Amino acid sequence: MTSGEDSLIFSYFKPLATDPGAFGLTDDSAVLKADGEDIVVNTDAIVEGVHFLPDDPADTIARKALRVNLSDLAAKGAVPGGFVLTLALRTYDEAWLAEFARGLGEDIATFGCALLGGDTVSTPGPLMVSVTAFGRVPVGKMVRRHGAAAGDCVVVSGTIGDAALGLAALNGGAVATALADDSKARDALVTRYRVPQPRNALALAVRDFATASMDVSDGLAGDLAKLCAVSGVSAVIDASAIPLSASAKVLLDRSVVGLETLVAGGDDYEVLCTIPENHMPAFVQAAQQTGVPITVIGTIVAGASPPRLVDQAGRDIVLKRLSYSHF
Amino acid sequence: MTSGEDSLIFSYFKPLATDPGAFGLTDDSAVLKADGEDIVVNTDAIVEGVHFLPDDPADTIARKALRVNLSDLAAKGAVPGGFVLTLALRTYDEAWLAEFARGLGEDIATFGCALLGGDTVSTPGPLMVSVTAFGRVPVGKMVRRHGAAAGDCVVVSGTIGDAALGLAALNGGAVATALADDSKARDALVTRYRVPQPRNALALAVRDFATASMDVSDGLAGDLAKLCAVSGVSAVIDASAIPLSASAKVLLDRSVVGLETLVAGGDDYEVLCTIPENHMPAFVQAAQQTGVPITVIGTIVAGASPPRLVDQAGRDIVLKRLSYSHF
Numbered sequence: 001m002t003s004g005e006d007s008l009i010f011s012y013f014k015p016l017a018t019d020p021g022a023f024g025l026t027d028d029s030a031v032l033k034a035d036g037e038d039i040v041v042n043t044d045a046i047v048e049g050v051h052f053l054p055d056d057p058a059d060t061i062a063r064k065a066l067r068v069n070l071s072d073l074a075a076k077g078a079v080p081g082g083f084v085l086t087l088a089l090r091t092y093d094e095a096w097l098a099e100f101a102r103g104l105g106e107d108i109a110t111f112g113c114a115l116l117g118g119d120t121v122s123t124p125g126p127l128m129v130s131v132t133a134f135g136r137v138p139v140g141k142m143v144r145r146h147g148a149a150a151g152d153c154v155v156v157s158g159t160i161g162d163a164a165l166g167l168a169a170l171n172g173g174a175v176a177t178a179l180a181d182d183s184k185a186r187d188a189l190v191t192r193y194r195v196p197q198p199r200n201a202l203a204l205a206v207r208d209f210a211t212a213s214m215d216v217s218d219g220l221a222g223d224l225a226k227l228c229a230v231s232g233v234s235a236v237i238d239a240s241a242i243p244l245s246a247s248a249k250v251l252l253d254r255s256v257v258g259l260e261t262l263v264a265g266g267d268d269y270e271v272l273c274t275i276p277e278n279h280m281p282a283f284v285q286a287a288q289q290t291g292v293p294i295t296v297i298g299t300i301v302a303g304a305s306p307p308r309l310v311d312q313a314g315r316d317i318v319l320k321r322l323s324y325s326h327f
Numbered sequence: 328m329t330s331g332e333d334s335l336i337f338s339y340f341k342p343l344a345t346d347p348g349a350f351g352l353t354d355d356s357a358v359l360k361a362d363g364e365d366i367v368v369n370t371d372a373i374v375e376g377v378h379f380l381p382d383d384p385a386d387t388i389a390r391k392a393l394r395v396n397l398s399d400l401a402a403k404g405a406v407p408g409g410f411v412l413t414l415a416l417r418t419y420d421e422a423w424l425a426e427f428a429r430g431l432g433e434d435i436a437t438f439g440c441a442l443l444g445g446d447t448v449s450t451p452g453p454l455m456v457s458v459t460a461f462g463r464v465p466v467g468k469m470v471r472r473h474g475a476a477a478g479d480c481v482v483v484s485g486t487i488g489d490a491a492l493g494l495a496a497l498n499g500g501a502v503a504t505a506l507a508d509d510s511k512a513r514d515a516l517v518t519r520y521r522v523p524q525p526r527n528a529l530a531l532a533v534r535d536f537a538t539a540s541m542d543v544s545d546g547l548a549g550d551l552a553k554l555c556a557v558s559g560v561s562a563v564i565d566a567s568a569i570p571l572s573a574s575a576k577v578l579l580d581r582s583v584v585g586l587e588t589l590v591a592g593g594d595d596y597e598v599l600c601t602i603p604e605n606h607m608p609a610f611v612q613a614a615q616q617t618g619v620p621i622t623v624i625g626t627i628v629a630g631a632s633p634p635r636l637v638d639q640a641g642r643d644i645v646l647k648r649l650s651y652s653h654f
Binding site: 021026028032033040046085117119122123130132142215305 | 356413450
């Protein structure tokens with residue numbers, strides 16, 4: 001009795017809703033079982049023209065919408081437990097929806113995060129995908145931004161700045177020109193922008209050893225400042241220690257971009273956490289078992305001043321902006 | 328270290344996030360405690376120009392976004408347990424945000440549903456508010472659309488069609504003309520459209536006695552058809568028994584609108600449920616204690632055909648459309 005389009009949406013998404021609590025998407029609401037654990041709740045939306053580009057492939061939009069939320073769960077030390085999806089569509093394009101559902105389905109399988117339910121609405125404006133994701137942690141064990149203490153090591157996973165370079169490459173300009181002869185490097189950076197690689201493999205190591213943690217979504221510099229502010233501490237970061245991909249290093253060395261583009265650009269979806277020095281050996285070992293590279297980039301220090309970014313001679317590097325801001 | 332605007336958003340919403348699991352909105356994620364119950368998850372978004380009008384007061388937009396989700400929780404027999412909010416803003420208007428937060432805060436207090444977290448993003452398009460709300464039920468006790476059985480009474484709360492008339496009045500045309508001399512009636516109908524009255528008071532009675540339940544959001548006729556389809560049954564509805572407000576009756580009697588406008592218009596946010604006949608006395612008594620009016624409008628019958636709407640002589644009334652469709 002639903003409209004033909006509703007039935008098609010249903011037919012694309014029902015195969016993804018395999019969790020018993022989703023009731024095959026036949027109900028208004030879903031049931032999330034708690035099993036004596038805390039439920040970690042995270043919600044992040046992506047908007048066409050803001051978080052992804054109108055030309056981005058439909059499957060990458062679905063993946064990004066889910067992965068930006070999975071990245072938060074990873075940083076909180078939580079194991080993915082399911083998600084709900086709100087899809088605001090301007091037009092009804094069956095081929096687009098099929099690709100969107102295909103990408104989403106693959107990521108659901110990859111990350112073990114089931115579709116529990118959702119809402120599809122029409123909009124006269126840009127496409128928007130809003131996800132609320134649920135993770136599980138033992139009671140009281142969610143790793144917060146609060147908790148970093150003087151002396152803790154500041155650790156970041158993976159590499160920083162690649163997604164910002166990928167977006168810059170898509171937008172043309174100096175980065176696109178510099179990469180014109182290296183399509184492999186360009187494609188790798190663009191993929192970092194379009195399809196984040198959330199560090200869910202690292203979640204249990206973070207849960208067991210981190211005093212504070214968050215994911216890097218708006219820019220390393222700004223996100224670290226937020227973590228420090230909530231924890232009531234400061235930090236000293238060694239700029240030369242910040243892990244960069246080979247492509248990012250080349251573009252930085254050739255002055256195609258400045259450090260600010262890399263550390264304030266955002267969209268990294270790496271884990272930023274603080275680890276007490278005496279737990280570092282155990283954390284390093286746990287991280288190695290997951291295969292996720294981690295790097296110590298600095299130290300938490302006492303004080304209320306913003307984190308300092310210093311060069312190898314210990315001189316302050318001052319950035320004009322720390323992170324992406326929506327307004 | 329956040330931008331000035333982020334800080335202002337934070338300052339408006341932080342006072343609303345009083346649940347300990349919200350961490351005062353200082354974290355990426357929230358913690359939802361389960362306490363041995365099932366968590367009912369519902370997500371519904373509202374879009375400017377689709378679910379509300381550009382001129383609607385900011386506080387009513389906030390209330391509607393929360394209440395359309397609370398209405399689902401009520402129909403599922405769940406007690407509100409919190410929500411997360413995604414706000415996609417085209418412009419940053421502090422006065423608007425203050426009014427939005429004021430309305431939201433009042434409803435949080437009224438319905439006992441705490442703000443756990445959220446995401447604020449910029450959009451070049453229409454304002455959109457997406458809410459994911461959480462309810463609690465004893466394990467296995469969520470009332471589904473599935474479960475209606477032949478012989479059950481079909482029950483609806485409140486009155487049907489008022490919100491559709493309110494929207495029609497706002498849009499001008501025959502309804503607006505007919506109500507031109509009765510601003511009190513017009514205002515009451517417009518309020519039904521802008522600020523739904525979710526029936527959370529009825530939730531425990533629904534949980535204890537209903538075999539199937541959903542809220543009426545897209546139109547009584549279409550929503551009943553969905554409930555019957557999932558339950559594998561049909562229904563016979565007595566059109567003359569459908570509860571109408573005095574204003575709706577007058578407009579129907581004067582042929583300003585037809586029955587279809589009322590039963591297929593949507594935005595009612597009443598509870599539609601099925602109650603076994605032998606439980607009706609207990610259900611009626613439980614409902615009376617809540618003060619929420621309920622009406623028996625028909626009976627579930629065996630069969631796979633769509634529900635029939637009949638007049639007092641038992642003749643079929645055929646509607647051109649059953650509910651609102653987004654596409």
